[in-house]
Amino acid sequence: MSGGGKGGGQTTQVEIPSWIQGPASRNLQRAEQLAQVGYMPYYGPSVAALTPMQTQAMQSTADAAATFGLAPQMDVMAGMPQAQDFGGIQGYGTGQMFEQAIADLAANQPAQAAMFNRQFAGPQMGATGLLGQGGPMGGYSPFGMSGALPPQLSGGSR
Amino acid sequence: MAAPAPGGAAGQPAQAPAGQNVFQQAQMGQTGAMMGTAAGMGYQPAQVQAGQIAQTDLTPYFNPFEQTVVQQSLGDIEQARQMQANQLASQAQRAGAFGGSRSAILESQANEAAMQQAARTASNLRLGGFQQAQQMAGQDLGRQMQASLANQQAGLAGAGQRLAAAGQLGGLAQQAFGMGRGLQQDLMQQGNIQQMLNQQIFDRAREQFQGYTSFPERSLGYLASALGAAPVPQTQTTTRDLGLMDYLTAGAQIGPALVGMFSDRRLKSDIKKVGKLPSGQGVYSWTWNAKANDIGLSGESMGVMADETDPSMVSIADNGYQMVDYGALLA
Numbered sequence: 001m002s003g004g005g006k007g008g009g010q011t012t013q014v015e016i017p018s019w020i021q022g023p024a025s026r027n028l029q030r031a032e033q034l035a036q037v038g039y040m041p042y043y044g045p046s047v048a049a050l051t052p053m054q055t056q057a058m059q060s061t062a063d064a065a066a067t068f069g070l071a072p073q074m075d076v077m078a079g080m081p082q083a084q085d086f087g088g089i090q091g092y093g094t095g096q097m098f099e100q101a102i103a104d105l106a107a108n109q110p111a112q113a114a115m116f117n118r119q120f121a122g123p124q125m126g127a128t129g130l131l132g133q134g135g136p137m138g139g140y141s142p143f144g145m146s147g148a149l150p151p152q153l154s155g156g157s158r
Numbered sequence: 159m160a161a162p163a164p165g166g167a168a169g170q171p172a173q174a175p176a177g178q179n180v181f182q183q184a185q186m187g188q189t190g191a192m193m194g195t196a197a198g199m200g201y202q203p204a205q206v207q208a209g210q211i212a213q214t215d216l217t218p219y220f221n222p223f224e225q226t227v228v229q230q231s232l233g234d235i236e237q238a239r240q241m242q243a244n245q246l247a248s249q250a251q252r253a254g255a256f257g258g259s260r261s262a263i264l265e266s267q268a269n270e271a272a273m274q275q276a277a278r279t280a281s282n283l284r285l286g287g288f289q290q291a292q293q294m295a296g297q298d299l300g301r302q303m304q305a306s307l308a309n310q311q312a313g314l315a316g317a318g319q320r321l322a323a324a325g326q327l328g329g330l331a332q333q334a335f336g337m338g339r340g341l342q343q344d345l346m347q348q349g350n351i352q353q354m355l356n357q358q359i360f361d362r363a364r365e366q367f368q369g370y371t372s373f374p375e376r377s378l379g380y381l382a383s384a385l386g387a388a389p390v391p392q393t394q395t396t397t398r399d400l401g402l403m404d405y406l407t408a409g410a411q412i413g414p415a416l417v418g419m420f421s422d423r424r425l426k427s428d429i430k431k432v433g434k435l436p437s438g439q440g441v442y443s444w445t446w447n448a449k450a451n452d453i454g455l456s457g458e459s460m461g462v463m464a465d466e467t468d469p470s471m472v473s474i475a476d477n478g479y480q481m482v483d484y485g486a487l488l489a
Contacts, residue, residue: 027381034378040371044363048356054349057342064181064338089356 038120043095049083051090180338187331194324201317206306209299211292219291219298224283231279239272420475421464421482425450432460435487439466453477462487 050058058076065071083090106113178186221227243265250261423429426444433441439462446455464472464480471483 023381027378030374031378034374037374042364042367044367045360046364048353048360051349051352051356053345054353057345057349060179060181060338060342060345063179064342067181067185086360089359091356091360 036119036121041095041098043093045084045086045089045091045093047092049090049092050077050080180334180341184331184334184338187327187334191324191328191331194320194327198317198321198324201313203317204306204310204313206303206310208303211295211299214295214299216288216291216295219294221287221290224287228280228283231283232276235272235276235279239269242268242272419461419482419484420450420453420455420479421462421467421472422479423463423465425453425455425479429463435462453479 055077062071062074062076066073081092083092086093102113246261246264246268247256250256250258250264255261425447426442427447428445430443431440432443435441441460441462443458443460445458450456461484462482464482467482467487471486473481473483475481
């Protein structure tokens with residue numbers, strides 16, 4: 001603000017020191033790059049499976065019920081998902097369900113899913129998405145949706 | 159009546175087939191106990207009826223030699239009668255009265271006595287035999303009654319034992335069931351501990367992965383925090399254009415003291431231009447330096463420079479420093 005005359009006036013200017021401008025600017029650039037990475041799916045184990053002791057106890061309970069005529073003879077693990085081995089520990093992961101959900105989203109809402117996916121890099125492609133390209137909506141799908149990959153990345157696979 | 163135990167013959171304990179678990183044994187025991195209890199509830203004790211002499215055939219109780227004894231006794235009486243008759247006949251012959259009426263009367267009396275004795279003897283013998291037979295039959299009936307009562311008591315005792323055994327079997331079945339349940343719960347509890355441990359391993363692994371994926375964001379945070387926490391020196395430059403009111407205010411504040419105020423540049427440091435007078439002369443802020451301190455001036459102040467002021471408004475003090483007549487300057 002400036003002024004003069006009878007009332008006068010003053011102008012205030014705040015200057016950030018030059019030594020801090022560089023790191024701040026680089027931090028912003030790095031944040032922009034990281035924002036393009038996108039969601040990192042987790043394909044590891046999430047839920048521990050029932051242990052043999054638990055299944056044995058459950059089977060014993062079912063057998064006892066059958067012995068006393070309260071239920072038919074049954075396999076307590078029937079209908080339960082097959083556990084996977086994760087380094088010697090039995091458990092379940094949700095990676096496949098996640099991929100299935102993404103695929104279902106792409107199938108049901110293709111335009112929305114494609115636009116979303118173009119914003120970010122593919123998790124295994126190491127490339128940048130729309131933000132990094134700084135160009136038009138010519139990105140690619142990070143989750144394997146065909147037709148959205150740019151030519152240079154079309155050979156990638158998940 | 160003994161209830162047949164499951165898997166075994168009546169009266170024999172049930173044998174648990176090899177390989178049966180405790181629940182199957184409990185179920186067998188419970189079934190056996192229920193069957194045994196039901197059988198015990200329907201138990202009918204043996205009926206005992208008292209025998210009667212009147213309806214008892216006493217023939218087996220008579221002495222098979224009774225008739226012989228009677229005949230022997232009657233024979234003895236007959237022999238005695240004949241001996242007496244012979245004696246009477248002999249006496250009558252000696253008296254010459256054999257065949258007489260007196261002899262006949264005596265013989266007749268002897269025969270009658272013998273017949274009466276024979277009748278009494280036979281009667282007594284047969285009465286004794288009957289009474290003995292009746293007594294023996296009565297004793298047998300008593301023993302039969304005693305045996306029947308003993309059998310009835312034995313049956314009741316056996317039924318009681320079987321009921322108690324059924325109850326014990328039921329108790330054992332319940333105990334086996336409870337033991338099985340306890341072991342099941344132990345198994346489940348230990349299994350839960352194992353699963354919880356596995357889950358914790360999975361959770362830690364996932365935390366590590368999340369730490370990996372979120373590390374770039376955190377690294378940005380480190381830098382942002384460092385920038386935010388550092389005392390960033392900011393240079394604030396304020397340029398002030400003084401107006402008439404400013405001067406009037408300044409004049410009112412300093413009053414007569416400003417007349418002849420030291421405005422020599424040599425007494426000032428950290429001089430900054432903060433504005434200008436309507437005439438274009440610069441107005442500055444400064445800090446009084448050591449030389450100024452020597453003559454009693456200290457701190458910060460604001461004003462004009464003597465060397466930029468009209469010389470007619472500048473004077474030289476005794477100490478040699480220039481002074482400005484602010485009264486004339488602001489007039």
